Amino acid sequence: MTTAAPTTAAGPGPLAELATRLRIWWTMLAICLEERLAYRGDFILGTAMRFLPIVTQVFLWTAVFAATSRADIAGYSKTDIVAYYLLTMVTRAFSSMPGLAGGISRSIRDGSIKKYLVQPVDYVSFLLAARIAHKLVYYAVAILPFAAVFWICRSYFPPLPDATAIAAFVASLLLSFLLGFFMEATLGMLGFWVLEVSSIVFAYMLVQYLLSGHMFPIDMLAGIPTGIAGIDVADVVRWLPFEYTAYFPAAVWLGKVQGAELGRALAIEAAWVVVMAVACRIVWWRGTRRYSAYGG
Amino acid sequence: MPNRLVARHPALLGLRGLTMGRYLSIFGTFARACLVRDMTFRANFLLECVTSLGWMSMNLAFYLLVFQFTPEIGKGTGWSREPFFAFVATGLIINSIVQALFMPSAEELTEMVRTGGLDAVLVRPLDAQFLLSMHRVDFSSFANGLVGCGLLAWALARMDHTPPLVAWLLYPLLILCGVAILYSLVIMLAAATILMGRNQSLYDFWFYLTNFSRYPAEIYAGPFGGPLRALCTFVIPILLVVNVPARVIAQPLAGGAWGMIAAAIVAAVASLVVSRLVFQAALSKYRSASS
Amino acid sequence: MHNTNGHKPPGGRIGDDTVIWVEGLAKEYRVYDKPEGLGASLRGLFRRTSRLVEALKGVSLTVNRGEFVALLGPNGAGKTTFLKLLSGIITPSRGTARVLGHVPWERADDFRRRFALVMGQRNQLWWDLPAAESFRLHKEIYRLDAARYERVRDELVDLLGVRKLILQPVRELSLGERMKLELVAALLHEPEVLFLDEPTIGLDVVAQHTIHEFLRHVQAERRTTVMLTTHYMKDVAALCERVMVITHGDILYDGSLAEIVDRFTTHKIVTLDLDEPPAPGALERYGFPCEIRGPQVVMRIDRSRIADVLPEILRGAGVRDVSVEDVPLEEIVAGLFRSGDARPAEPAEAPA
Numbered sequence: 001m002t003t004a005a006p007t008t009a010a011g012p013g014p015l016a017e018l019a020t021r022l023r024i025w026w027t028m029l030a031i032c033l034e035e036r037l038a039y040r041g042d043f044i045l046g047t048a049m050r051f052l053p054i055v056t057q058v059f060l061w062t063a064v065f066a067a068t069s070r071a072d073i074a075g076y077s078k079t080d081i082v083a084y085y086l087l088t089m090v091t092r093a094f095s096s097m098p099g100l101a102g103g104i105s106r107s108i109r110d111g112s113i114k115k116y117l118v119q120p121v122d123y124v125s126f127l128l129a130a131r132i133a134h135k136l137v138y139y140a141v142a143i144l145p146f147a148a149v150f151w152i153c154r155s156y157f158p159p160l161p162d163a164t165a166i167a168a169f170v171a172s173l174l175l176s177f178l179l180g181f182f183m184e185a186t187l188g189m190l191g192f193w194v195l196e197v198s199s200i201v202f203a204y205m206l207v208q209y210l211l212s213g214h215m216f217p218i219d220m221l222a223g224i225p226t227g228i229a230g231i232d233v234a235d236v237v238r239w240l241p242f243e244y245t246a247y248f249p250a251a252v253w254l255g256k257v258q259g260a261e262l263g264r265a266l267a268i269e270a271a272w273v274v275v276m277a278v279a280c281r282i283v284w285w286r287g288t289r290r291y292s293a294y295g296g
Numbered sequence: 297m298p299n300r301l302v303a304r305h306p307a308l309l310g311l312r313g314l315t316m317g318r319y320l321s322i323f324g325t326f327a328r329a330c331l332v333r334d335m336t337f338r339a340n341f342l343l344e345c346v347t348s349l350g351w352m353s354m355n356l357a358f359y360l361l362v363f364q365f366t367p368e369i370g371k372g373t374g375w376s377r378e379p380f381f382a383f384v385a386t387g388l389i390i391n392s393i394v395q396a397l398f399m400p401s402a403e404e405l406t407e408m409v410r411t412g413g414l415d416a417v418l419v420r421p422l423d424a425q426f427l428l429s430m431h432r433v434d435f436s437s438f439a440n441g442l443v444g445c446g447l448l449a450w451a452l453a454r455m456d457h458t459p460p461l462v463a464w465l466l467y468p469l470l471i472l473c474g475v476a477i478l479y480s481l482v483i484m485l486a487a488a489t490i491l492m493g494r495n496q497s498l499y500d501f502w503f504y505l506t507n508f509s510r511y512p513a514e515i516y517a518g519p520f521g522g523p524l525r526a527l528c529t530f531v532i533p534i535l536l537v538v539n540v541p542a543r544v545i546a547q548p549l550a551g552g553a554w555g556m557i558a559a560a561i562v563a564a565v566a567s568l569v570v571s572r573l574v575f576q577a578a579l580s581k582y583r584s585a586s587s
Numbered sequence: 588m589h590n591t592n593g594h595k596p597p598g599g600r601i602g603d604d605t606v607i608w609v610e611g612l613a614k615e616y617r618v619y620d621k622p623e624g625l626g627a628s629l630r631g632l633f634r635r636t637s638r639l640v641e642a643l644k645g646v647s648l649t650v651n652r653g654e655f656v657a658l659l660g661p662n663g664a665g666k667t668t669f670l671k672l673l674s675g676i677i678t679p680s681r682g683t684a685r686v687l688g689h690v691p692w693e694r695a696d697d698f699r700r701r702f703a704l705v706m707g708q709r710n711q712l713w714w715d716l717p718a719a720e721s722f723r724l725h726k727e728i729y730r731l732d733a734a735r736y737e738r739v740r741d742e743l744v745d746l747l748g749v750r751k752l753i754l755q756p757v758r759e760l761s762l763g764e765r766m767k768l769e770l771v772a773a774l775l776h777e778p779e780v781l782f783l784d785e786p787t788i789g790l791d792v793v794a795q796h797t798i799h800e801f802l803r804h805v806q807a808e809r810r811t812t813v814m815l816t817t818h819y820m821k822d823v824a825a826l827c828e829r830v831m832v833i834t835h836g837d838i839l840y841d842g843s844l845a846e847i848v849d850r851f852t853t854h855k856i857v858t859l860d861l862d863e864p865p866a867p868g869a870l871e872r873y874g875f876p877c878e879i880r881g882p883q884v885v886m887r888i889d890r891s892r893i894a895d896v897l898p899e900i901l902r903g904a905g906v907r908d909v910s911v912e913d914v915p916l917e918e919i920v921a922g923l924f925r926s927g928d929a930r931p932a933e934p935a936e937a938p939a
Contacts, residue, residue, distance in 0.1 A: 052504040056511065063370035063515035064362060073365045202347055210354050220361060322727050329716050415676045416711035421699035422728050431713075580692075583616065584677050 047142045051149055054085045074219040080254060082156040084217055086149065087250035092214070093139060093146075094173045095180030095245040097131065104188025105197035108291070117288055124185065124284055131181060161255055168262055172249040175269045180245050182276035189280070192287030211237055213247020219256065238265070241272040322422070323430055330400075330433040344436035348395075352388065352440055356447075359384065373514040374547045382451040382546035383512055387538040388444030390474040391506070395437035398482045401429050403499070405489050414490070415584055425575050428486060429479070448545075455546065463544050466557060470541035473564035477537050480567035481505065487571075487578035509534045512542070533563035606780060606812045607650035607673065611682035613836075614643040614668050642668040644836035645682060650814065652779075655806055657823040658816040660833035661924040666816035669833070670782050673814070674704045687779060700729055703773035707785035710757070711769060718753040718768045722775060729776040736775060743771040747801055763794035770798065774805060781806075783815040787822055799825045820917050832923050839923055844916070851923065852914045854887040859900065860908035873900055 061081045064073070071077060076084060104127070107113045116123040139146075161169070187204055191197045209215065221234040237243060248265060251257050257265055334341045359380065362369075368376040375383065405428060408414045417427050452459070459467075485502055508528055513535040516525035528535040540560040543553065619637045643665045650656055658666045671677045673684060675691035675698070684691060689698035705711070712721040726736045744750050747767045752760060757768065766786065773781065783802075787795040803826060806813050817823065823830050823844060830847070832840040840847060857874070861882045870876050873896045874888035888896055893911065900906060 049500055049504050053507050056507055059515040059517075059521055060362075060369070060511050062518070062521075063373075063511075064366045066371040066517075067368045067373075068366040070365065199343055202350070206350050206354060209351075210357065215354075215358050216361065220365075318727065318730070322724065325720070325724050325727070329713070329720065412706065412709045413711075415671065415674075415704075415706065415709070418676050418694065419674055419699060419702075419704045419711075420728050421696040421730075580678055582677060584671055 047145050050089070051145075054089065057085055058082050074217060074222060075256060076217055076219065079156040080158070081217075082153060083158065083254060084250050086153060086156075087253055088213060088246045090146075091173065091176055091246050091249045093142075094135070094249075095176040097180050097184040100127070100131070100181070100184040101188035101197060101201045104185065105191030108189075108191040108287075109195070113291075117292065124280060127185060128181060135177075158254060161253060165252055165255060165262075168266060169249055169252045172244065172252055172266060172269060175266075175273050176244050176249060178273045179241055179269065179276060182273065182280045183241065186276060186280045186283050189283045189287050192283075192290055208242050208245060211240060211242040212245045213243050213250065217251070217256075218243050218247045219251070239268065241269075241276070244269045244272065319426060326431045327433045331435060334435050341436050344434075345439040348437060348440050349443065352443065356384070369512060370514040370517070373512060375512050375514065378451045378455040379457070379542075379546035380512070382448055382455070383538065383542040385444040385448035385451060386471070386474075386542040386545070387510060388447065389441045390471055390478065390538060390541075392437050392439070392441030392444065393471075393475050394478045394482065396434050396441070398429050398479055399437075400432035400434040402482050402486050402489075404432060405486050409490060412584065414582070418579070418582070424579060425483065425572065429483060451546070457546070457548060459545050460549070463549065467541050467545045470544055470557065470560055473560045474537035474541060476564035477533055477567045478506070480571035481532075481534075483571040483575050487575045490578045490582055505532070505534060509537050509539075513539045529559075533559075533567065536560045536563050602649075602651070604651045605649050606652045606654075607648075607684070607686050607814070609649070609673075609682070609684040610647050611645045612643060612647070612669070612672060612679050612684055613641070613645045613681040614665075614672060614677065615680045616640045616642060641836050643672070643679075646833075646836075646838050647682075648831070648838065648841060650812060652812055653806075653810040654829060655813045655827040656815070657827050657830045658814065658833055659818065659820075659823055659830050659920065660816070661818055664833045664924075665836040666833055667784050668836075670704070670784050670814070670816055674702070674782055675699070700776065701778055702780040702782065703776070703778040704782045705769050705773045705784070705786055707766070707783075707788040708762070710765065712757045712765070712772060717756050718749075718772070721757070721768075721772060722753070725772055725775050731776055739777060740771070740775055743774055746804065747771060747797065763790050766790060766794065766798065767801075770801065777809065779811060781811050781813045783813065785817055786815065787817070787819065795821075802826060820920060824916070832920065834924050834926075847916065847919055848913045851919050852890070854889050854914070855893055856912045856914060857886050857888050857893075857897070858910045858912070859884045859886070859906060862905040862907060 058081065062078060065078045072080070104113075113123070116126070160166075183204075184201075187201055188197060190200060194200065211218070218234065218237055221237060222232065224233040225231075226233055226236065248257070248269065252262065363377045363380075368374070369380055405414075408417070408428075414428075417424055420427065481502070485499075513525055513529065516522070516528070516535075525535065536556075536559060540556050544557065547553075616639070617637050618640050619635045646669065658669065660666045668677070672679050673686055673691050675694045678692040687698060687701050689695055691698065712718060713724065716724070722740055725731075726733070744753065747770065749764065749767050749771065752764055752768065757765060760768070770786075787798055790798070799822070802813065802815075805811060813827075815822065815826065828843050830840075830842070830844050831838050832847075840850065842850075854874070861884065864879065864881055865876075865884060870884065870886060874886045874892075876884055876886040878885040897909070897911070901909065
């Protein structure tokens with residue numbers, strides 16, 4: 001889907017070009033949405049069902065709290081836990097990239113990536129734009145069940161955080177989208193070297209599952225030692241990019257991360273985004289060189 | 297052959313002339329073919345074993361973490377660390393059996409409906425439900441079950457409670473009941489696939505449904521939990537699958553336990569009958585891919 | 588709908604020799620419309636429009652033992668639906684049928700053991716197994732006697748010349764090879780009735796010929812009743828006498844191939860080689876010239892008038908050669924396909 005606004009000697013005004021691009025974007029969006037709605041039973045059921053695993057987790061934690069006399073676990077009270085899981089769903093709505101790595105490696109394998117090497121279109125930007133479109137479209141409709149669930153569970157949430165925290169929350173969400181995208185895109189592009197990327201992706205998913213905060217708040221890892229003196233598991237995890245795909249924005253909203261630490265963590269997240277974006281670029285560049293050298 | 301008895305029960309329609317030996321030998325051919333194929337693609341097979349073991353270890357790590365914060369799951373339920381791991385082990389065993397024997401065929405059903413392969417099955421003088429639920433076996437799924445056995449042994453060794461002989465005798469039977477209930481759910485899933493064609497949500501539905509049975513039923517308490525627990529025990533007996541055998545082997549057999557055991561057996565039989573009826577109904581409404 | 592099978596009245600009584608009996612069989616589907624455009628898609632979340640598709644509109648016929656019958660029709664005519672009804676794969680909306688005395692959609696095991704269905708381009712063999720394993724599985728499923736099964740299998744395998752293929756996994760074979768193995772598998776249990784759904788589709792000419800030969804041989808030897816659907820004329824011409832033309836869920840014609848010409852055409856094709864191109868309007872009184880290529884003229888002349896017109900033409904000077912042919916079968920049948928409502932023109936009714 002390349003957009004080539006015709007340029008004559010006089011050239012269309014930048015406004016006209018913008019209008020064209022917007023029109024094309026709107027069509028893309030509309031088609032994506034139609035596609036979604038075509039499987040309407042799928043869609044309604046699927047969106048509602050995403051909340052089910054949280055239900056089980058919440059019941060589990062309630063039972064855990066019932067058997068212990070503690071008021072909170074690692075700083076999370078009974079109600080905090082529910083809010084936490086719901087918020088991680090929001091983060092994962094931004095950062096999860098289903099089918100991205102697999103799609104890239106597949107198009108490398110079956111050769112359909114060739115057309116992106118030949119056309120004056122930047123593959124990575126194209127993928128990014130497509131993902132943005134897809135997510136906008138999907139959540140434009142899915143926001144209804146989301147809002148409904150949040151409304152029902154509003155008593156579990158602490159009072160609204162201050163403006164700084166909200167700003168940091170939004171920033172961290174946008175960064176987590178980019179982080180998730182570049183991580184998975186880079187993995188997918190390893191398909192230039194490795195035939196079956198799925199094992200690598202699987203290992204990535206596994207680590208992410210454990211360390212992203214998807215299963216439990218990372219704060220709960222506090223106090224678990226590694227073999228090395230003075231370094232806890234939690235310390236190591238804080239420097240890794242995984243917690244930003246589920247845990248971090250949720251923790252920000254709930255006020256678990258404050259002040260200087262908040263700034264530092266955001267900086268680490270941004271740094272990881274840059275690192276992965278650069279890595280993605282490099283991998284693309286070297287991968288396509290290798291691909292062309294070997295004739296695909 | 298009790299043909300008159302069979303004839304009077306519509307649920308058993310199509311099972312006339314059923315000989316265990318014949319079905320076993322046909323199943324054996326299928327299983328053998330799948331095993332040969334798995335061994336041919338050995339690397340892939342090992343990868344799949346590692347995959348399922350990987351997910352399982354992550355969950356075990358999580359449970360260990362949880363027990364850092366609490367002595368048991370739910371107050372007074374008896375699910376302290378070792379019994380809980382016995383519960384998890386039971387779940388692994390039951391799920392691995394279902395994943396290995398029945399899920400692969402069910403997953404292929406969408407494709408079969410789409411390409412018309414289902415037509416070929418309906419033309420054979422053999423029970424369609426049998427063919428459609430058992431023609432593929434995924435041996436790599438047994439890996440989890442083996443680990444489950446090991447985990448069970450570990451948990452039982454470290455537990456205070458020693459299961460009495462009757463518990464040991466009941467355990468395999470109740471595992472079979474659990475498998476039967478899950479199998480019935482697979483069959484209903486298959487029936488829905490036949491009626492509705494492609495529907496990815498159905499398989500997600502399976503994941504979410506079995507998700508409920510991952511933890512002891514006691515966690516479903518309170519104003520929402522109570523009704524949910526009742527729903528998942530008496531309507532869709534998903535909570536009887538793992539809970540009953542796990543409780544029998546890991547906890548002392550209190551009075552209520554016998555009622556539970558009876559419920560599990562009844563639920564298993566009832567599920568099999570109901571799912572068969574539903575499946576036959578779906579077949580009679582089968583549309584078949586257009587030519 | 589004009590049925591003239593000439594043997595028994597359509598949907599008539601079931602005789603001793605009747606293998607397939609169909610009475611008013613009909614099948615309808617409700618099809619939901621896919622919405623176009625965003626607005627319609629959103630509306631589609633709540634309410635969907637649908638329409639009723641009549642795949643089969645009430646068909647009646649009988650087929651006797653040993654007959655080889657073709658069901659000829661374009662795509663979407665209802666031929667495959669008809670076969671699926673007779674095989675018991677789907678249930679009808681109206682009407683009834685008996686095959687070998689059974690109601691097909693009750694799917695009795697006794698019934699299923701006595702017939703076979705082969706579908707072109709759709710694989711029924713187990714994909715991952717070599718054909719030999721599929722055959723063995725077949726033997727178990729159909730409960731065949733071991734010695735007899737081996738004899739039949741060897742016979743069929745040798746007839747089709749596929750002995751070296753049966754140990755290879757099926758997915759590695761070509762379409763033609765797979766089709767031959769499918770036929771072997773289908774006949775292992777020596778069925779009394781054989782249903783074939785477009786068996787030669789997608790095959791090369793040699794494979795088609797081999798299969799035609801094979802089917803003729805088998806049918807003659809074992810007196811199998813065969814019903815074959817196809818949209819290729821040459822399948823029909825090569826294999827059977829009795830053909831049923833089906834379009835839009837209706838059987839338009841049921842009779843012999845030879846009779847189609849008589850029933851559905853009013854004229855013959857006459858090709859004239861003249862000394863010089865004809866004068867304009869010179870030939871109109873004899874018939875309808877449709878092609879004039881210099882001195883060669885192709886024209887259509889009414890059958891009833893051929894006997895009179897031809898001598899007149901020949902008496903006229905300048906005719907070097909003449910040939911008289913029937914309208915090609917393909918053309919007649921294609922016309923039938925298109926019309927969906929053809930009325931056979933009896934010579935008496937033909938416009939003068």
